[in-house]
Amino acid sequence: MPRPNFEENVAGTRQFFTELNRLGITGIVDPGGFSIYPSHYAALQKLWREKSLSVRVAYSLFAQNVGGEFEEYKTLTPFLPMGFGDDMLRFNGIGERITGAMYNNNAPDAATKEKFLEIIRWAAKQGLTVTIHWQEDKSVHHLLDLYEEVNKETPIAPLRWSIAHLDNTSSETLARMKALGVGWTMQDAMYLGGDRIVAQAGEAARSMPPIVMALRTGVHVGAGTDAHRVASYNPFVALQWMLDGKTVGGLSTRGPDETPNREDALRLYTVGSAWFCFDDTRRGTLENGKLADFAILDRDFVSVPVEQIGATASLLTVVGGKVVYAADVFSNAK
DSSP: OOOOOHHHHHHHHHHHHHHHHHTTOOEEEEOOOTTOOGGGGHHHHHHHHTTOOOSEEEEEEOOOSTTOHHHHHHHHSTTOOTTOBOSSEEEEEEOSOSOGGGTTOSSOOHHHHHHHHHHHHHHHHTTOOBEEEEOOGGGHHHHHHHHHHHHHHSOOGGGTOEEEEOTTOOHHHHHHHHHHTOEEEEEOHHHHHHHHHHHHHGGGGGGSSOHHHHHHHTOOEEEEOOTTTTSOSOHHHHHHHHHHOBOTTOOBOSOGGGOOOHHHHHHIIIIIHHGGGTOTTTSSSOOTTSOOOEEEESSOTTTSOGGGGGGOOEEEEEETTEEEEEOGGGTTOO
């Protein structure tokens, strides 16, 4: 199919953000993705310049040029210091793929790790946040060894580096992450893929992902959806899955020991995720002095049956004190 032109990209971005507002979303952390080049952010930037963004966006630079990642970063970031932008659109470092050679590589060789180390050492000295896609606990020691090496030279805790996914992470890994100040961005991939994972992992799936253990360890945890390649963008589908541990087909995968309560789940999805873009003191909770972002929902999250949470929608969504979505009942609010 033909790719959309620029005007269609602008219209599509506007429509999609309205859809996110309909689901009560006021901000996202975007770790980039495959085949999403800098030019593809032009529509987003146009809406930002026009002051018509309805969703706050913190975005990362995802390496597209496999083999030339370091040159890509050094070319694109001189005018992008960490945190560059404003409350609506802000640069949030590099990731989710740092190098193609380390991506989904459970047995990286010495040369692969050295190239990765060169980039993250540079990123730390530049004060950049780094987020990395990693799937398997059995191999994450390769990554954490490199993080610990960088940390000896430049403390990374203030930079809020993070690991995405890692559904089968262990207590040992979480302890190492806690010591480094590395956060964990946890998504609901098992909502759609849990049946396959149970078939592969068996009883171990009852502890995947270990949400309660991570909280008990003191690791910073943010909840999300991993949309659009892996899961739906609907946050309430993710929240329902966090609470009942069931796949889309109804298979119960996660046990009660790793199931958070409703308040904890909501905190992970709001102020928990805000930590990863340095906004946890400015949004994510309703408090005096914070940005006026909130949504009035069509049902009470804390009291409705869990199986109804996934169908939740917003009646009124406000970003920075401005109404960005209103259902018919609030049609006069705009």
